[in-house]
Amino acid sequence: MKLEAEIDALNQKIFALEAENERLKRIEFDLIETNATKDKFLAIISHDLRNPLNTIVGLSELLERQVEKKNYESVAEYAKYIKHSTYKIKGLLLNLLEWSISQSGKMEFNPTKNRFTSIISEALELFEEMFKQKQLTVECQCNCLENEHLIIDKEMISSVVRNFITNAIKFSYPEGKITIDCEDSKESIVFRISDNGMGMTPATLNGLFKFGETVTNDGTNNEKGTGLGLLLCKEFIEKHQGEIAVESEVGKGSTFKFFLPIVKNLSEYELELN
Numbered sequence: 268m269k270l271e272a273e274i275d276a277l278n279q280k281i282f283a284l285e286a287e288n289e290r291l292k293r294i295e296f297d298l299i300e301t302n303a304t305k306d307k308f309l310a311i312i313s314h315d316l317r318n319p320l321n322t323i324v325g326l327s328e329l330l331e332r333q334v335e336k337k338n339y340e341s342v343a344e345y346a347k348y349i350k351h352s353t354y355k356i357k358g359l360l361l362n363l364l365e366w367s368i369s370q371s372g373k374m375e376f377n378p379t380k381n382r383f384t385s386i387i388s389e390a391l392e393l394f395e396e397m398f399k400q401k402q403l404t405v406e407c408q409c410n411c412l413e414n415e416h417l418i419i420d421k422e423m424i425s426s427v428v429r430n431f432i433t434n435a436i437k438f439s440y441p442e443g444k445i446t447i448d449c450e451d452s453k454e455s456i457v458f459r460i461s462d463n464g465m466g467m468t469p470a471t472l473n474g475l476f477k478f479g480e481t482v483t484n485d486g487t488n489n490e491k492g493t494g495l496g497l498l499l500c501k502e503f504i505e506k507h508q509g510e511i512a513v514e515s516e517v518g519k520g521s522t523f524k525f526f527l528p529i530v531k532n533l534s535e536y537e538l539e540l541n
Contacts, residue, residue, distance in 0.1 A: 319352035326352075354397070358433060363495065376506050378530070381421045383456070384409055387447065390428045394436065401441050408448040409458075417456065418530040423503035430496035431460045431523045438521060439464040452529075455509075459524040467515040475513060476501045500525070 330345045387409055398405055435445045439462045450457040475497055504511045504525045515521035 319355045322352040323349050323356075351400075359495075376420055376423070378418050378420050378507070380416045380418055381424075383417050383419075383424075383449075383458075386421065386425050386428055387458075390425065390432055391447075393429065394432050397436050398445075401436060401439060401443070403436065403439055403442070404444045406444065406446045408446070417527065419507060419527065420503070423506060424527075427500045427503050427525060428458070430500050431458075433496065434521070434523060435460050435462040435464075438462060438466070455526050455528050457524055457526050459522055461520060461522040463520040466517040466519050466521055467513075468517055472513060472515055476511070 326345045326349050330342060330349070333339070333341055333345070387407065391405065391407065432445075439445060444463050446459075446461045448459050448461075450459075501511050504527070507527050507530075509525055509527040511523075511525045513521060513523050
């Protein structure tokens with residue numbers, strides 16, 4: 268009986284060691300995969316930063332020479348291209364900063380009562396110049412939320428709205444149309460932004476919101492992107508216990524939307540806040 272007990276105890280130890288070994292193998296695999304994804308991500312970021320920075324440096328040198336020659340005819344044109352490149356860098360760096368903070372766990376989830384239409388208005392004002400540059404018509408139909416105050420993290424939801432608008436601008440053709448609309452029910456609100464631009468292939472759609480698998484396309488004016496903004500959007504919406512979705516068809520445009528549950532008090536976010 269004693270021998271049987273010892274054998275049984277030994278078998279239990281072996282089983283525990285095998286389980287621990289499997290757990291360590293999974294951790295090792297996850298670390299290898301994470302490092303590979305990180306390396307790919309850094310390569311994409313460095314590439315997307317290099318292009319607009321090179322543009323700024325080259326155009327600045329041209330601008331300097333033109334001013335020295337007192338040839339001011341092309342100055343305004345060069346300045347416009349420099350501004351465009353600076354906008355690209357700014358957007359990329361903002362997304363990179365937000366993403367790095369969220370991954371480090373230092374980004375606090377801070378839901379407070381906010382007027383949703385104010386967030387949309389602020390975002391539209393921010394992109395007013397970009398709408399003009401592409402001669403885009405923007406139609407906003409969010410009257411149903413005019414007096415609605417939602418308990419949300421303003422910075423996170425503002426970031427999502429900005430990213431959605433950026434994508435709509437990027438993939439809209441000049442003189443295209445962007446439509447923003449909202450729906451309100453007792454349980455949730457829906458925010459949608461649609462464009463009638465180039466649309467996306469099924470392969471691109473399947474890669475959205477997947478870190479390391481994101482397939483990005485150039486915009487209609489060769490605007491670059493990494494897909495990082497959409498990864499942030501998904502994370503921020505899920506923090507609010509909501510959902511994010513995309514519908515798109517090549518040549519017909521895309522619709523990005525998110526669903527947010529209507530939260531009446533902060534205690535409903537208790538799991539996220541703890």
